[in-house]
Amino acid sequence: QVQLVQSGAEVKRPGASVKVSCKASGYTFTTYYIHWMRQAPGQGLEWMGIINPSTGTTSYSQKLQGRVTMTRDTSTTTVYMELSSLTSDDTAVYYCARDIVRGDLTWFDPWGQGTLVTVSS
Amino acid sequence: DIHMTQSPSSLSASVGDRVSITCRASHPISRYLNWYQQKPGKAPDLLIFAAAGLQTGVPSRFSGSGSGTDFTLTITSLQPEDFATYFCQQSYNTPHTFGQGTKLEI
Numbered sequence: 283q284v285q286l287v288q289s290g291a292e293v294k295r296p297g298a299s300v301k302v303s304c305k306a307s308g309y310t311f312t313t314y315y316i317h318w319m320r321q322a323p324g325q326g327l328e329w330m331g332i333i334n335p336s337t338g339t340t341s342y343s344q345k346l347q348g349r350v351t352m353t354r355d356t357s358t359t360t361v362y363m364e365l366s367s368l369t370s371d372d373t374a375v376y377y378c379a380r381d382i383v384r385g386d387l388t389w390f391d392p393w394g395q396g397t398l399v400t401v402s403s
Numbered sequence: 404d405i406h407m408t409q410s411p412s413s414l415s416a417s418v419g420d421r422v423s424i425t426c427r428a429s430h431p432i433s434r435y436l437n438w439y440q441q442k443p444g445k446a447p448d449l450l451i452f453a454a455a456g457l458q459t460g461v462p463s464r465f466s467g468s469g470s471g472t473d474f475t476l477t478i479t480s481l482q483p484e485d486f487a488t489y490f491c492q493q494s495y496n497t498p499h500t501f502g503q504g505t506k507l508e509i
Contacts, residue, residue: 317499327447327490327501343498377446387453388494389437393446 284308286316286378286394293400299366302397304378311359312336315381317390318352318363320374328374332381333361368401375399405430405493409502416507420481424505426474426491435495438467438476441504442487450489451476481507 289303304316318330331342333352340352346365354361365372376397379390406429416422426436434454439447449458451467454474464479478485486509491502 319501326503327492329497329499329501332497341497345498382452384453387435389449389452390439390447390492391449391452391458393448396446 284380284392286380286392288376288378288394288397291398291400293402294368296369296401296403298368298401299364300368300372300399301362301364302376302378302399303360303362304394305358305360306335306380307359309380311356315383316352316354316361317379317381318350319377319379320372321377321396322371322374325374327377330363330376335359335361365399368399370401373399373401404498405432405495405500407491407493407500407502409489409491409505411505412503413506413508415509416481417509418481418483421477421479422481422507423478424476424489424507426469426476426502428472428474428493428495430495431471432493432495434470435493436467436469436474437492437494439490439492440485440487441490447490478507 285307287305292300294300312335317332319327333340335354349366351364379393408427436454438451441447455467466477468475488504488506490504
């Protein structure tokens with residue numbers, strides 16, 4: 283079945299970087315874009331950006347531009363999200379999700395299980 | 404950015420009740436509106452796509468409606484497993500923004 287499996291929880295110091303992976307299986311990796319979202323404790327969801335696994339082309343939220351980098355490895359069907367210059371405001375659960383497109387309509391399905399990133403000194 | 408406003412932010416209901424959650428977009432978004440269910444400690448699951456499309460495997464007691472700026476998620480005959488948090492999300496443009504969530508409680 284279609285599945286996105288993310289890497290485990292991370293604890294980072296302020297100023298450090300974190301790299302979260304999202305391994306795709308059960309479908310043709312290069313056919314579907316992947317989005318990244320995050321959810322701070324007790325908060326709503328924030329869209330971070332999107333990557334085209336076929337070409338590696340990315341688009342990031344303006345808020346995170348310059349700090350976020352999304353990459354992919356087609357040989358392992360894995361996408362990565364790296365966030366730099368971490369602060370306590372970056373403490374959140376990070377999710378990847380597959381982009382489903384029908385005509386010009388789009389939605390996210392499925393989602394990865396989430397990766398908790400804690401930024402603390 | 405398109406701002407999504409959900410109401411109510413929390414809702415108390417009982418098994419068997421019918422409930423509705425609304426989502427309003429700050430800019431017309433046609434049918435570019437999706438609904439997700441999230442249970443504690445879990446990732447969101449897609450319920451409704453394109454405002455009214457029922458995701459495969461989702462019970463028919465869930466339905467979505469609306470177009471433009473105003474949308475509604477309706478759950479008829481609440482079941483115990485429906486108590487969760489619900490989010491709307493617009494896919495009209497990027498950044499894809501989400502509502503703040505509606506927590507459905509017993």
